[in-house]
Amino acid sequence: MHILTPELKKMLLSKLKKSVNPDGERIFLFGPVQMPIQIDGETFPFQWYTWLKHPDLPADSESLLNMLDRLPLAELQQSSVLTYGDYSDSELAKVRIHSICHTGDIFGSQRCDCGSQLHIAFQQIVEFGVGAIVYVANHEGRGIGLFNKSLTYALQEHGFDTAEANLSLGHNLDDRSYQDVAIVLNMLRSNPILLLSNNPLKRQSLGRHGVPVIGVENLHGVVSDFNRSYLQSKKHRFNHTLESLV
Numbered sequence: 001m002h003i004l005t006p007e008l009k010k011m012l013l014s015k016l017k018k019s020v021n022p023d024g025e026r027i028f029l030f031g032p033v034q035m036p037i038q039i040d041g042e043t044f045p046f047q048w049y050t051w052l053k054h055p056d057l058p059a060d061s062e063s064l065l066n067m068l069d070r071l072p073l074a075e076l077q078q079s080s081v082l083t084y085g086d087y088s089d090s091e092l093a094k095v096r097i098h099s100i101c102h103t104g105d106i107f108g109s110q111r112c113d114c115g116s117q118l119h120i121a122f123q124q125i126v127e128f129g130v131g132a133i134v135y136v137a138n139h140e141g142r143g144i145g146l147f148n149k150s151l152t153y154a155l156q157e158h159g160f161d162t163a164e165a166n167l168s169l170g171h172n173l174d175d176r177s178y179q180d181v182a183i184v185l186n187m188l189r190s191n192p193i194l195l196l197s198n199n200p201l202k203r204q205s206l207g208r209h210g211v212p213v214i215g216v217e218n219l220h221g222v223v224s225d226f227n228r229s230y231l232q233s234k235k236h237r238f239n240h241t242l243e244s245l246v
C-alpha cells in the first residue's frame with residue numbers, strides 16, 4: 001500500500017500557496033501539476049493549478065492537508081489555471097479568463113460561442129508561446145449557476161433574449177466577480193498581461209483588482225445560425241466588441 005511519507009507530504013506542501021482576499025477569506029493555490037493538452041492533434045505541455053476557497057479553511061497549509069478528507073469538495077466548485085511557457089517571468093503573456101460553460105465547453109452546444117472561444121484561446125496561447133487559461137468554475141451562466149441557466153434557455157426558446165431571460169427570473173445581467181481570479185493571477189505572475197476577451201467589463205474588473213492588463217485582444221468564436229442572435233444580444237446588451245462578427 002502507498003502511504004504518505006514525510007517526503008511526499010513535504011512535496012505536496014511545497015506546491016501549496018496561500019493568499020487572503022479583501023473579504024478575509026483564505027485562498028489556497030495548488031500546483032504546478034504537469035498537464036499535456038492536445039490542441040489540433042498536437043500535444044502541448046501545460047502546467048495545471050487549482051485553487052480552493054471555503055469558509056472553514058485553516059490558516060496554514062499543513063492543517064489544510066490534514067483536513068482535506070473531511071471537506072465535501074466534490075459538491076463545490078474549484079477553478080483552474082493552466083499556464084504555458086515561461087509564465088511567471090516572461091515580459092508579456094496572453095491570458096484568457098474563461099467562465100465555465102458546462103453546455104458549450106463540455107457538451108459542445110452551439111447555442112453560445114463559449115466552446116469555440118476556449119479552443120481558440122488555447123491555439124492563440126501556444127502560438128504566442130506564453131500564457132494562461134483561467135477556468136472559473138463558479139461563474140456558470142454569468143454567475144447564476146447551471147440550473148438557473150437552463151431556465152433562461154427555456155425562456156430564450158420563447159422569445160426572450162439572454163439579458164431579458166436573466167432579468168425576468170430576478171437575476172442580474174451579470175453576477176460574476178473577478179476578485180479571486182485577480183488574486184490568483186497575481187500569485188502566479190507580476191508582469192503585464194494581454195487579455196483575450198470581447199467583454200469590456202472583464203478588463204475593468206481585473207484592473208480594479210490590481211491585475212496589470214496592458215491590452216485586450218478580441219477573441220471571436222465561431223458564429224452559426226444557432227448562436228447568431230445570442231451574439232447579437234451580447235453586442236447590443238453587453239457592449240461586447242463583436243462589430244465585425246455579427
Ligand SMILES: Nc1nc2c(ncn2[C@@H]2O[C@H](COP(=O)(O)OP(=O)(O)OP(=O)(O)O)[C@@H](O)[C@H]2O)c(=O)[nH]1
Pocket residue numbers: 097098099100101102112114117139140141142143144149152153162166196197198199202219240
Ligand atoms: N445566463 C446565461 N449565461 C450564459 C448564456 N449563454 C452562455 N452563458 C454563460 O456566459 C458565460 C460566458 O463567459 P465568458 O465567455 O468567459 O465571458 P463573456 O462575458 O462572454 O466575455 P468574453 O471574454 O468576450 O468571452 C459563461 O458562464 C456561460 O455559461 C445564456 O444564454 N444565459
